[in-house]
Amino acid sequence: MILALLATVLIGAGLIFFIAGTLGLLRFPDVLCRIHALTKADNIGLGLVAAGLALLGGSWAVAFKLLLIWLLVMAAGTTAAQLVAGHSQAEDER
Amino acid sequence: MNPADLLVWLVLLPVLLAALLFVAPEGWRTRLGQLGTLLCASLALLLAWQVLQHGPISVALGNWQPPLGIRLHADGLSALMLALTALVALPLAAHAPAWFVRHEAAQSRAGAFFWPLWMFQWAALNLLFLAGDLFNAYVGLELSGLAAVALVALGGQRAALEAALRYLLLALFGSMLYLLGVALLYGAGGVLDLTLLGAQLEADHASRAALLLITLGLLIKTALLPFHFWLPAAHANAPAPVSAILSGLVVKASFVLLLRIWFEIFHPIGLGGAGEVLGALGIAAIIWGSLQAMRQERIKLLVAWSTVAQLGYLFLIFALAVELAWAGSVLHALSHGLAKAALFLAAGNIVLALGHDQIHRLHGAAGKLPLTFFTVALAGVSLMGLPPSGGFAAKWLMLQAAIDLGRWPYVVAIIGGSLLAAGYLFPLLRHALAGTHDPRQREGERLLSRWLEFPPLLLATLALLLGLMALLPMSLLSGGMPVSLR
Amino acid sequence: MNMALWFTLVGAALAAIALHAFFSRRHPLRRLIALNIMGSGIFLVLIGLARLYPGTLPDPVPHAMVLTGIVVAVSATAFGLVLLRRLARLGRGET
Amino acid sequence: MSGVTLALDLLLGLSLVWLAWRTLASPTLFGAIVLFIAFGLLMALVWARLDAPDIALAEAAVGAGLTGVLLLAALADLQQGDNLLPVREPLRGWLLQLILALCALGLFTLLTLALLGLPSPPPSLAGQVLPRLDGAGASHPVTAVLLDFRAWDTLLEIAVLLLAVVAAWSLGSHPHPNPRIVGSEVLQGLVRVLLPFAVLSAGYLVWRGGFAPGGAFQAGTVLAAAGILLLLSGLGRPFNGRHWLWRALLASGLFIFTGVALGTLLLGGGALDYPAGLGYGLILAIELGLTLTIGLTFIALYAGEQDAAEERE
Numbered sequence: 001m002i003l004a005l006l007a008t009v010l011i012g013a014g015l016i017f018f019i020a021g022t023l024g025l026l027r028f029p030d031v032l033c034r035i036h037a038l039t040k041a042d043n044i045g046l047g048l049v050a051a052g053l054a055l056l057g058g059s060w061a062v063a064f065k066l067l068l069i070w071l072l073v074m075a076a077g078t079t080a081a082q083l084v085a086g087h088s089q090a091e092d093e094r
Numbered sequence: 095m096n097p098a099d100l101l102v103w104l105v106l107l108p109v110l111l112a113a114l115l116f117v118a119p120e121g122w123r124t125r126l127g128q129l130g131t132l133l134c135a136s137l138a139l140l141l142a143w144q145v146l147q148h149g150p151i152s153v154a155l156g157n158w159q160p161p162l163g164i165r166l167h168a169d170g171l172s173a174l175m176l177a178l179t180a181l182v183a184l185p186l187a188a189h190a191p192a193w194f195v196r197h198e199a200a201q202s203r204a205g206a207f208f209w210p211l212w213m214f215q216w217a218a219l220n221l222l223f224l225a226g227d228l229f230n231a232y233v234g235l236e237l238s239g240l241a242a243v244a245l246v247a248l249g250g251q252r253a254a255l256e257a258a259l260r261y262l263l264l265a266l267f268g269s270m271l272y273l274l275g276v277a278l279l280y281g282a283g284g285v286l287d288l289t290l291l292g293a294q295l296e297a298d299h300a301s302r303a304a305l306l307l308i309t310l311g312l313l314i315k316t317a318l319l320p321f322h323f324w325l326p327a328a329h330a331n332a333p334a335p336v337s338a339i340l341s342g343l344v345v346k347a348s349f350v351l352l353l354r355i356w357f358e359i360f361h362p363i364g365l366g367g368a369g370e371v372l373g374a375l376g377i378a379a380i381i382w383g384s385l386q387a388m389r390q391e392r393i394k395l396l397v398a399w400s401t402v403a404q405l406g407y408l409f410l411i412f413a414l415a416v417e418l419a420w421a422g423s424v425l426h427a428l429s430h431g432l433a434k435a436a437l438f439l440a441a442g443n444i445v446l447a448l449g450h451d452q453i454h455r456l457h458g459a460a461g462k463l464p465l466t467f468f469t470v471a472l473a474g475v476s477l478m479g480l481p482p483s484g485g486f487a488a489k490w491l492m493l494q495a496a497i498d499l500g501r502w503p504y505v506v507a508i509i510g511g512s513l514l515a516a517g518y519l520f521p522l523l524r525h526a527l528a529g530t531h532d533p534r535q536r537e538g539e540r541l542l543s544r545w546l547e548f549p550p551l552l553l554a555t556l557a558l559l560l561g562l563m564a565l566l567p568m569s570l571l572s573g574g575m576p577v578s579l580r
Numbered sequence: 581m582n583m584a585l586w587f588t589l590v591g592a593a594l595a596a597i598a599l600h601a602f603f604s605r606r607h608p609l610r611r612l613i614a615l616n617i618m619g620s621g622i623f624l625v626l627i628g629l630a631r632l633y634p635g636t637l638p639d640p641v642p643h644a645m646v647l648t649g650i651v652v653a654v655s656a657t658a659f660g661l662v663l664l665r666r667l668a669r670l671g672r673g674e675t
Numbered sequence: 676m677s678g679v680t681l682a683l684d685l686l687l688g689l690s691l692v693w694l695a696w697r698t699l700a701s702p703t704l705f706g707a708i709v710l711f712i713a714f715g716l717l718m719a720l721v722w723a724r725l726d727a728p729d730i731a732l733a734e735a736a737v738g739a740g741l742t743g744v745l746l747l748a749a750l751a752d753l754q755q756g757d758n759l760l761p762v763r764e765p766l767r768g769w770l771l772q773l774i775l776a777l778c779a780l781g782l783f784t785l786l787t788l789a790l791l792g793l794p795s796p797p798p799s800l801a802g803q804v805l806p807r808l809d810g811a812g813a814s815h816p817v818t819a820v821l822l823d824f825r826a827w828d829t830l831l832e833i834a835v836l837l838l839a840v841v842a843a844w845s846l847g848s849h850p851h852p853n854p855r856i857v858g859s860e861v862l863q864g865l866v867r868v869l870l871p872f873a874v875l876s877a878g879y880l881v882w883r884g885g886f887a888p889g890g891a892f893q894a895g896t897v898l899a900a901a902g903i904l905l906l907l908s909g910l911g912r913p914f915n916g917r918h919w920l921w922r923a924l925l926a927s928g929l930f931i932f933t934g935v936a937l938g939t940l941l942l943g944g945g946a947l948d949y950p951a952g953l954g955y956g957l958i959l960a961i962e963l964g965l966t967l968t969i970g971l972t973f974i975a976l977y978a979g980e981q982d983a984a985e986e987r988e
Contacts (some may be wrong), residue, residue, distance in 0.1 A: 072872065079865040086859065102946040109834050110933045113926040116841050117919055155827040156947035160700045162803040166826045208847035221831065229645050233831045235837060236652050242843035247663060255667045259608055262660050266615050267602060273649065274595060274622050278789050280642065281629045282588060284798025299792040303785045373833070583684050585790065587725060590688040592786035594695050600779035601699035602838070609704055609749065613711050617695050620718055625774065631725045632796050639801035642815035644825055646730050647817070647831045647892060651969075653739050654840035658741070658976035661749040662713075662843040662900060669755050672936050 010052030010067050017045030032087040035081045043074050097144045097152040100137060101166040104176065104220045108134055112213035120206035125190045127209035132185040134181035134216060145173040146570050151228070160287035165226035168528050169422060170570035175223040175350055181556060182342050182435045183216065185549030190335035192545035196446050196492075204248040211248070215241035215339060222347040225426070228276045228286045231351055235272060235315065237264035242344050245336040246328050257327035264314055264324045268348075271311030273554055278304040292358040302512065307367065308352075316347035318409055319379035322402045326386075329398040334442020337394065342400045342435035346427050349408055353423075356412065357576035373413020377507040379406030380466050384514030388521070393441045393451045396518060397434070404430045404477065407492065407511065410504060414436065414495045417579050422491030428567060429484025429560050433476035436553035438554050440469040443550065447541040453522060456527030465547045467526050472554035474519040476561075479512040484560025584631035603616030612660050619653045687724065691717055704753075708746045715739025720777060728888035729817050732880075736896035741973055744903060751768025781944055812954025814886045821890070822958045826947045830932045833965060837929050840975050844916055862908040866901075873901035877970070881962050887953065893961040902974040913978040925975060928968025 024037020050070045054063035095103075111130040115123050145151060150169040166476035168176075190212075191540045194205030218238035225231040241266065245256035276286070282300035295301050310321075317325040317421065325345075329337050356369075383403025396534040404426075443466045445451045448459060459469040478485035479490075489508055498505035560567075598618035601610055623646045630642035694717055715738040722731035802825065802905040804816055811819040821829050874889040877894040884890030905911030914921045923930075935957055949957050 072869070075865055075868060079861050082861045083859060099940055099946075102940055105831075105948070106933050106936055109831075109929070110937075111930045112834070112841075113837060113933075116837070117922045117926055119919060153945070155945075155948075156823060157945045158824050161800055162807065162824050164825055203845070203847070207841065210841050211838075211845065214834065214841070217834065229648075229825075230828055230831070233648065233652065233828055233835065236656065237626075237831060237835050240835065240838050240842060242657060243663075244659070244838075244845055245841075247666075247846060252667070252670050255663065255670060259660070259663050259667060262656070262663065263602075263608065263611050263615070266656055266660075267618075270615060270618050270622060273619075274625070274786075277622055277626045277629065277642075277784075280626070280799075281790070281793045281797045286641075286800075286802060294798075300789040306785070434896040581680070582833055584725065587686060587721060588790050589787060590691055590713050590721075592783055592790065593692050595786065596779040596783035597692065597699060600775050601780055603778075604775050605699070605959045607704065609700070609746065609753070610707060612744070613707055616711070617698065617714065617727055618907055620695075620738070624718075624721065625786070626723050627727050627730065629797055630727070630799070630801075632793075633799045633801045635801060635805075637801070637805070637816060638806050639799040640820045641800040641824075643727055643729060643817045644820035644828070646727075647733055647821060648828055650730070650733050650737050650842065651832055651892060651965070652835050654742055654973075655835050655976075658745050658973075659839045659842045661745050662846055662976070662979065663748055665752045666846045668838075672755070672822075 003009050007052040007055040010055070014045045014050075016051065017048065021029045021045060028040055032085060035085055039081045042077065046070055046073055069074030097141070097148065097151050100141045100144065101151065101153050101168055101224055103216055104137055104141060104224065105166075107137065108213045108217035108220065112217065115210040118363075120203070120562050122208045123206050127213070128187045128191075130213065131183050133186050138176040138180035138220070142173040142177040142570070145162070145567075151441050160227070161285040161290055164289055165228050166224040167226040168224055168566075170572065170575075171350065171573065172223045173189060173570055174424060174428060174567050175346065177299070178222060178431045179216065179219050179223075179343055182338065182431060182553065185552045186335055186338060186435070186439075188545055189549035192543055193333070193335055193363060193439075193442060193446070196543075196546070204250060206333070208245070208248060208333070211241050211244050212339065213345065215245065219343055219347050222351055224232075225351065226288050228279065228355075230286075232269065232273050232276060235269050235348065235351070238344060239315070239345055241270060242340055244516045245339065245477055246332040247338060248333050249331050251331065253327070254331040257324070257331045260392075261328040264321075268311040268314035271307045271314070273311075275304040275306075275308035275311065278307070281459075290352060292375070294360055295359060295363055297363045301360070302364065303561050306553075308355055309368070309372070309394060312348045312352040312355075314315060316345050316352065316408075317376055317402065318405060319382055319402065320375070322379065322383070322405075325399040325402055326395055329401060329438075330392070330394040334394075334439055334445070337398070337438040338435035339440070341379045341398065341438055342431040344568070345401070345405060346408075346431060349405075349427065350454070353411070353549070354576075357420075357578050361415065361576070361578040369412035369415060372409045374397060376406040376409030376413070377503065378466045379403060379409070380507055380511040381514065384511065384518060387518035388514075390518075391453055393444060393453055393456075394438070394521065396453065397437050397441050400437075400477065400515070400518060401434060403511065403514070404434070407489070407508070410492055410496075410508070414492065414499060414501060415579060416495050416499065417575060418491050418498070419495035420569055420575065420579055422493075422495060424571055425484060425491060425560070425567060426488035427509060429488055429557050430478050432553050432557035432560065433473040433483075436469055436473040436550040436557060437477070439550035439553065440466050440473065443542055443546050446546070453525055456522070456525040458526070460526040461529075462525075462541055465522065465551060466542065469547075470526075470552045472525060472551070472558055474515075474523070476554070476557040478515040478519060482563065484559045484562040485557070487564040497534075582632070584628045586628075588625045588628030591621040591628060594618070594624065595622030598603060606659070608664050612618075612657055612664075616653060619649065623649060647675075684724065687721060688716070691721060698755075702909050704750055708743065708750060711746065712739050712743035715743065729890065729893070732888065732893040733896070736893055736900070740900060741896060741977075745977060812949055812958040813884070815884065815888065815890075816960070818884050818889070819888050823947075823949070823954065824962060826936075830929075830936060830947075833929050833932055833968065836969065836972050837926055840925055840972055841974055843979065857907065862904075863910055865903045866908045866910055869904065870901055873897055877901075877966060879929030881966050884962060887958065891965035891969060894966045896961075896973065898966065899973035899977075902970060903977050906978055908973070914975070916975070921971075924969060927966045928961075931964035935961060 021038050021041025024036050025071045028034045028037055047070050050066040100135045118126055145168055152167045155164045196451045218234050221234040241257050243262040247255055285291055314321045329340050380403050383399050387396050387399035407426050408423055411419045447463055476485035479485040493508050597620050598614045601614040605611055626646055627640040632637040633639040698714050701707040709836055719731045719735040722734055758983045808819055811823040813819045879892035880889040892987045934945045939948055
């Protein structure tokens with residue numbers, strides 16, 4: 001019961017980060033700011049959701065898989081953000 | 095070999111050959127392709143013989159019987175279409191390499207890629223002629239469509255690529271409509287096997303909608319008027335051997351599938367009223383296609399528009415739903431397949447030899463290319479439906495069916511169509527035969543090698559002989575007549 | 581309303597929208613996208629029908645059909661795109 | 676709770692339709708492609724909702740991922756200079772617009788009537804499949820249908836896949852997409868990390884396919900994604916189609932599949948009728964071959980054929 005409550009809180013908090021990130025993506029003026037909002041918020045947001053789900057999953061194996069997913073998404077997200085930023089910088093300099 | 099195994103071999107052998115031809119070095123492909131053609135064609139003729147001797151043959155793949163498994167089924171109609179494909183493929187195997195070598199404008203690699211693509215097409219055609227399962231036929235349609243588009247694109251020029259792209263988009267759209275219809279039929283009947291579906295279906299909303307979608311999808315692929323607009327550009331801009339395959343065989347595959355679905359599933363549940371529409375469209379195609387063919391300046395476009403007109407005859411069966419018309423329709427598919435393949439190969443030869451394809455500049459060309467224009471004339475006899483050709487026998491059967499039923503518009507259309515065909519074929523021959531003898535032709539130099547000239551002549555002769563031997567296909571067909579027509 | 585039936589209707593709507601776009605758009609890239617969306621709509625109809633089967637597991641036959649359909653669709657799309665690129669390069673005068 | 680899921684299903688369906696509309700109406704090609712990828716991801720969610728995890732995996736990987744990459748690569752190529760393709764979308768006449776709108780509406784009405792009129796529950800083959808799973812070479816029903824009951828379809832689908840490569844290569848080589856990210860060290864770092872994971876998860880997916888959602892298609896696409904990343908990062912080079920070995924590898928899946936079909940036929944059992952006890956092994960062999968072929972095929976379709984001469988440039 002306490003576990004379920006904790007999980008709900010974690011997932012809810014994660015969703016708030018997602019919403020904030022999405023708002024930033026939509027409202028911020030330029031590419032770099034948008035990336036900033038997106039990656040910061042989504043990394044933590046996904047982490048919180050994954051943590052909440054891990055509590056609900058009920059086994060270490062599930063928790064480990066969720067951890068792996070979080071790490072891989074962070075690695076991919078970081079790389080993509082870096083590539084987009086580099087591309088936008090190159091466009092600006094042209 | 096077990097006769098049932100032949101059905102599996104007829105699909106798998108060309109698939110295997112296509113893969114081998116792709117892997118083989120480009121220099122080996124012609125020989126390997128010719129050898130493979132010989133093998134596949136013998137198997138097809140052997141199967142036709144078996145069906146003639148012992149009646150229809152079925153095989154359940156993986157020994158899983160329908161409704162769970164997939165069934166291949168060879169009846170008289172399949173046997174005839176398989177044999178037609180083999181009879182077109184054999185002369186083509188001699189003609190195509192010579193054509194690709196001579197044709198300078200094509201990409202250097204077109205000849206090397208022709209073989210694997212054609213083998214894929216052959217596999218798809220055989221599959222569609224044998225298919226007993228609606229979804230399996232969908233995969234066959236996609237295989238055939240993609241191979242056909244790639245074959246058109248072998249032309250290499252901008253016009254060929256544009257035609258190929260348009261063909262691809264419409265072919266895919268047609269398959270989508272077909273698949274949507276199959277999905278509805280599965281929802282309504284819970285099976286994919288053609289025969290089982292026919293026994294199970296009722297005339298409800300789902301089957302009516304499926305009828306409409308499947309028919310539209312296959313009409314686009316068969317290019318019945320008003321869905322013919324992609325055909326002339328695609329068939330006229332493709333390399334000549336490819337045009338022969340597309341006009342002679344590929345459009346017939348979707349037609350045969352439609353014929354089966356219509357008479358095994360929909361006709362029994364009494365949606366025959368829609369057949370009148372298809373028959374009327376058939377008449378319209380005969381008239382409009384012929385009129386357009388008369389207006390063409392280029393040989394290959396004329397021949398392509400003639401295909402639009404001749405495909406119209408095939409659809410008369412949907413309105414004249416009786417045994418005689420069924421036999422006439424199938425016979426027409428056979429004779430048109432042979433004659434049109436001959437005509438396209440001959441047209442390609444004329445373009446190769448003269449360096450242009452303008453009809454009004456053909457003045458006296460028959461003197462330079464007597465054999466090729468003789469081929470054009472022979473194929474024309476069959477297209478116009480003059481005795482003793484296969485075209486004559488086919489039109490005679492349809493005519494008799496129309497008279498028996500008292501359907502006078504169809505009688506007029508069948509006879510008028512022959513006159514219209516004469517209207518676009520005679521000017522071609524008149525231009526070629528007219529004119530003075532050019533002294534330069536007298537040097538005895540052959541403009542075309544015999545590998546180029548004899549294969550189309552053979553095809554045109556076969557189209558002519560079909561009329562004399564019409565009893566053979568008729569006896570094959572009588573075994574596989576759909577129940578709803580008996 | 582039944583959830584599976586609802587998604588079959590969504591599939592029907594997707595097919596109808598894509599049909600409209602396929603004929604009202606001219607750029608081949610857009611028309612290929614329209615065909616892909618039409619395909620998704622049809623697949624949705626099939627899988628919805630499969631889920632209407634009253635068991636714990638859906639009917640696997642439409643699932644297999646859709647998996648086959650997805651691979652066929654991507655093959656055709658990929659070839660269409662290569663054809664498109666070839667045509668574009670021809671238009672730019674490259675070989 | 677059911678009220679919430681109902682609302683979510685309604686929302687999911689409506690957003691799918693809305694996203695499709697936005698995709699098709701998008702003013703720019705780039706926008707259309709990006710929205711199409713998003714559409715694919717939403718589709719994956721719907722598949723999961725409809726208890727179709729196999730298709731959810733395939734849609735996310737193939738439908739959204741691979742098709743998206745292919746579309747973007749083509750767009751990058753098309754936007755280099757003028758070409759023959761229409762740039763502007765001329766507004767069609769109102770009559771045509773009206774007819775088209777009526778056609779679309781007609782199709783929707785036709786389908787709705789047909790679907791609502793279906794018997795409930797509709798007849799299906801599920802009752803045929805489930806009792807026969809014991810005799811099949813795979814216990815996961817979808818894999819059993821794909822590679823045993825209807826293996827013939829799958830064989831021909833692999834033929835379509837090879838045909839797509841042959842067809843694409845028959846058009847001649849096209850330049851490997853060469854965006855600025857090639858050579859990015861960050862990307863190379865990521866690829867080095869991801870590559871072992873990709874191979875591992877491809878192997879896992881194939882093995883899993885025998886008894887649970889997964890299989891050769893999903894695994895092959897994971898391999899293809901790894902390969903495309905290798906190309907993009909500049910760590911790998913496109914393969915040379917002039918070498919027969921590459922072509923043989925591309926065709927290997929089809930060779931194995933037709934080999935099994937003809938082998939079973941020649942041994943007298945009937946094509947694709949796996950001998951008792953060998954079903955599982957044969958299916959696994961076919962799946963491994965398919966995984967490799969599917970992976971290589973998608974890479975080949977993405978990168979195009981590279982002539983040895985062009986590679987040296």
